[in-house]
Amino acid sequence: MPEIKVPVFSESVSEGTLLSWHKKPGEAVKRGEVLAEIETDKVVLEVTALQDGTLQSTARNEGDTVLSEEVIGVLGEAGAVVATPAAVAADPAHGPIVGESSAGGTAVQPDGGATPALSPAVRRVVAENNLNPASIAATGPRGNITKADAVSAAQGGGTDQGPQSATAPISLQTAPATAPVTPSPAHSASAPVASGPRAEQRVPMTRIRQRIAERLKDVQNTAAILTTFNEVNMQPAMDLRRKYQDPFVAKHGVKLGFMSLFVRAATEALKAFPNVNASIDGKDVIYHAYYDVGIAVASERGLVVPILRDTDALSLADIEKAIGGFAGKAKAGKLTMEDMSGGTFSITNGGTFGSMMSTPIINAPQSAILGMHNIIERPIAQNGQVVIAPMMYVALSYDHRLIDGKEAVQFLVMIKNLLEDPARMLLDL
Incomplete structure (x- = not known):
């Protein structure tokens, strides 16, 4: 048998x-x-x-x-x-x-x-x-x-x-x-405890949660993590989506989202600042001549980071289709080791859950991670006038052992500039 x-x-x-x-x-x-x-x-x-x-x-x-x-x-x-x-x-x-x-x-x-x-x-x-x-x-x-x-x-x-x-x-x-769920007691530290006054419940951590804890603590103990912030006026990106959403869907069969624009902007910035795309191995620095961007996804079992390979060669439609494919595989529990292995840079979007600002932790052995947050209409000064604009705070956590503050700030400013004038990166300017 x-x-x-x-x-x-x-x-x-x-x-x-x-x-x-x-x-x-x-x-x-x-x-x-x-x-x-x-x-x-x-x-x-x-x-x-x-x-x-x-x-x-x-x-x-x-x-x-x-x-x-x-x-x-x-x-x-x-x-x-x-x-x-x-x-x-x-x-x-x-x-x-x-x-x-x-x-x-x-x-x-x-x-x-x-x-x-x-x-x-x-x-x-x-x-x-x-x-x-x-x-x-x-x-x-x-x-x-x-x-x-x-x-x-x-x-x-x-x-x-x-x-x-x-x-x-x-x-x-x-x-x-990929959205908030009500986890089972066996898989979440935030699961409801037994009823009764001052009741407690002890539940063993899953293997995946144990591994996540080990990796996050290891990178905090090893890397010199620093975070720099900026803000992005998302109105130009929103206008672009609104204008071209219907023909984009008609041609490619997938919606144009913000994540593909951030992946494209991050890829262009990685080309300009190779240290951010590099990693430390002992006393050596490894510079990667390719751009594999991980997209952090929250699941009931914990954080998973599937990898978009060679993002410099992907169109916005290719990126959206790949992200949609990963979301489907994550929901069905079909993500493989190959899907999540490697990566030279990561992006995490806490704005999906309403986060206004955060300091994301690097996904070792990478040297930096970009954090997106929610979009909120706020008053800003524009051409000498106070206007209401949809603003997003962005954060870049980076390993200060390899990346200096100057280039980290410039990297994030470049992403800001590209998103506030998306025609520049679409026209390769």
Whole structure:
């Protein structure tokens, strides 16, 4: 019978966490259908069926740590009899079912009492919240307790007073989004805590969130980060969009947005200031003769930065289509390591969520990041008159070890000038 294996991880990833099973033993499976999801410290990987058939057994539980190419289940022919945990445990080709005794079902403790077998992730939640495993309502395959079950029980809503019925497993994953979402407790530090006066809730960080925390802290400890600010009158860019939006959509099938204008302006500024497009490697400076711009996207799992390659060769339509493609892949959880690897410069848009001003953190090993913010009508002085204009604050955080304040300020001023007169960059002036 075909084995269900963990996908091959990249060289920098050693292990992952089994987030969820989309099928349970006995269910029919079609070729290409998603069987399980595995979270590494960078992306969420899907394990798909290589043929039609029936899920015979699973050898790993939700929340378990898994290794690259490890066997986590068995797929049989369509209509095949489902293997029992005892039968699979007795098969030397696959070894015992993790989280169960060789007889299957429950593990017997030294005092003779039976308690549901627990995965490492579940044991941690149980221990931290002083839970009784026997009282937790189990929803996983073969009636095992999943991490979601334990978290629910910790919140006071997941205990079971009677026999456990065989129900479908609860998925710990929801699709990433580019807009504010209500995250699940398992994935967000801002999730609501248990009810009651002065209640608290302890939830393990996901691998991706742990990795984000490590990278952000590393760059703060390593780089000499400084931020310079400016403001942009967005009226010319808004007028350009308004005038050409309809013919642009008719020709290219995609709307003209502000992000493509910022990517184009940033690319022109990177050409003029190569230090901003460079990176530090030990005692060396690496100057890049290409322009790969990362676009920071907020998802439920954390910050992801897909990369636009060779932006100097992309038209505004190409940029808009690429960004739209990344947004769709992020929403469907389809972003790959290749989508997010590399990059020489990044742009983040806090204005999507209403941010007026911020100091973005560099995406190492890059040396700078541009922060966009919301557009607000404010009074400004123009030709000796006070007028109301749609203004945006922009910020450039940069590594002062490589980039001097003068060129950082000039870089941001160039972006401002290009956006306030977009015809210049479209005409290559």
